[in-house]
Amino acid sequence: xxxxxxxxxxxxxxxxxxxxxxxxxxxxxxxxxxxxxxxxxxxxxxxxxxxxxxxxxxxxxxxxxxxxxxxxxxxxxxxxxxxxxxxxxxxxxxxxxxxxxxxxxxxxxxxxxxxxxxxxxxxxxxxxxxxxxxxxxxxxxxxxxxxxxxxxxxxxxxxxxxxxxxxxxxxxxxxxxxxxxxxxxxxxxxxxxxxxxxxxxxxxxxxxxxxxxxxxxxxxxxxxxxxxxxxxxxxxxxxxxxxxxxxxxxxxxxxxxxxxxxxxxxxxxxxxxxxxxxxxxxxxxxxxxxxxxxxxxxxxxxxxxxxxxxxxxxxxxxxxxxxxxxxxxxxxxxxxxxxxxxxxxxxxxxxxxxxxxxxxxx
Numbered sequence: 342x343x344x345x346x347x348x349x350x351x352x353x354x355x356x357x358x359x360x361x362x363x364x365x366x367x368x369x370x371x372x373x374x375x376x377x378x379x380x381x382x383x384x385x386x387x388x389x390x391x392x393x394x395x396x397x398x399x400x401x402x403x404x405x406x407x408x409x410x411x412x413x414x415x416x417x418x419x420x421x422x423x424x425x426x427x428x429x430x431x432x433x434x435x436x437x438x439x440x441x442x443x444x445x446x447x448x449x450x451x452x453x454x455x456x457x458x459x460x461x462x463x464x465x466x467x468x469x470x471x472x473x474x475x476x477x478x479x480x481x482x483x484x485x486x487x488x489x490x491x492x493x494x495x496x497x498x499x500x501x502x503x504x505x506x507x508x509x510x511x512x513x514x515x516x517x518x519x520x521x522x523x524x525x526x527x528x529x530x531x532x533x534x535x536x537x538x539x540x541x542x543x544x545x546x547x548x549x550x551x552x553x554x555x556x557x558x559x560x561x562x563x564x565x566x567x568x569x570x571x572x573x574x575x576x577x578x579x580x581x582x583x584x585x586x587x588x589x590x591x592x593x594x595x596x597x598x599x600x601x602x603x604x605x606x607x608x609x610x611x612x613x614x615x616x617x618x619x620x621x622x623x624x625x626x627x628x629x630x631x632x633x634x635x636x637x638x639x640x641x642x643x644x645x646x647x648x649x650x651x652x653x654x655x656x657x658x659x660x661x662x663x664x665x666x667x668x669x670x671x672x673x674x675x676x677x678x679x680x681x682x683x684x685x686x687x688x689x690x691x692x693x694x695x696x697x698x699x700x701x702x703x
Contacts, residue, residue, distance in 0.1 A: 343689050345667040351682035354553035354611060360601040361555065361594060377593040383600040387561060390603060391534050401568045403560040403578055404595040405587035408520050409438045411546035411558040413445050416483060417581045418544065418567050419514040422447035424482035427469060429455045431491045433518060445585065449479035458643060459490035463507050470511050484508045485516040488536060489525045493648025498535060505541035515541060520548035523612040524646040538563060549599060553611050553683045557595035611683040615647040618681035623649055625694045641676055649679040657700050665693050
């Protein structure tokens with residue numbers, strides 16, 4: 342089966358498989374729970390990638406099993422149970438992580454309306470902050486955004502700085518859900534530090550699975566107050582890491598994947614390719630409309646990473662998704678989402694477009 346449903350449907354990068362196989366078959370033992378040499382090495386690599394200068398405090402890294410675990414660990418590290426987290430109304434954290442943030446972290450999620458491109462703006466956020474200090478209201482403590490957004494659109498560096506400055510103005514932690522952060526960096530043609538460290542992000546959920554790992558994500562902590570173990574720390578992450586059951590005993594098998602992905606810019610090669618496949622699919626879809634002179638297909642969002650949102654005739658959904666599974670986004674207007682992955686091929690796109698042409702002619 343081939344799919345445009347999600348980059349979670351894709352397999353594993355060959356380089357990752359090779360690295361995992363080599364480590365698994367090495368017949369060597371290693372210290373558990375992140376005390377192994379590979380985990381140490383990848384922490385140094387991450388610090389080198391994300392530090393803006395040698396004088397900067399080094400970010401800390403916590404490897405977890407999945408994206409929800411990364412987001413929950415991030416929330417718990419910054420909040421108490423009387424706090425609130427501000428997030429986009431279409432964000433993964435409020436739409437696709439069930440009630441995990443409320444149940445496990447015990448916080449209130451406050452949704453912020455987004456614009457047509459899935460972004461939130463400063464003015465709307467500030468409207469939600471007028472009860473700071475009111476004992477009868479959940480107290481905002483974290484602002485979280487997805488980069489890229491759930492629509493695959495990308496916050497510019499300037500937009501990130503504005504959001505970060507707003508968070509600091511109101512004493513909020515600034516968190517990025519970076520499940521597809523590599524795609525955003527490739528879209529902006531920038532370094533990873535440009536959209537994290539240098540814009541003032543406090544804590545980051547860095548995606549691995551959608552980038553081609555077998556499993557595993559990372560929580561990268563830039564704000565030193567969240568790392569220190571003195572009495573002023575809200576919740577030292579190493580204790581939360583264990584508490585939320587995200588501490589892997591054989592952590593080296595997550596670490597070796599990130600080490601492989603980050604060294605020699607494999608992440609960049611993978612994300613640039615999936616972004617380029619989305620652009621190719623977009624062009625092929627637009628060409629159909631040009632040739633038929635019919636508005637049977639309408640691309641609804643800017644294609645900036647590896648996601649395409651489009652409206653199609655309702656009777657197309659079943660025959661198309663049976664061959665190439667993809668998600669229905671809005672039933673009312675039959676808006677669907679197509680995702681390209683590191684292993685999407687031109688042949689996949691050809692077959693998908695051919696099926697659309699068949700449906701047009703039938």
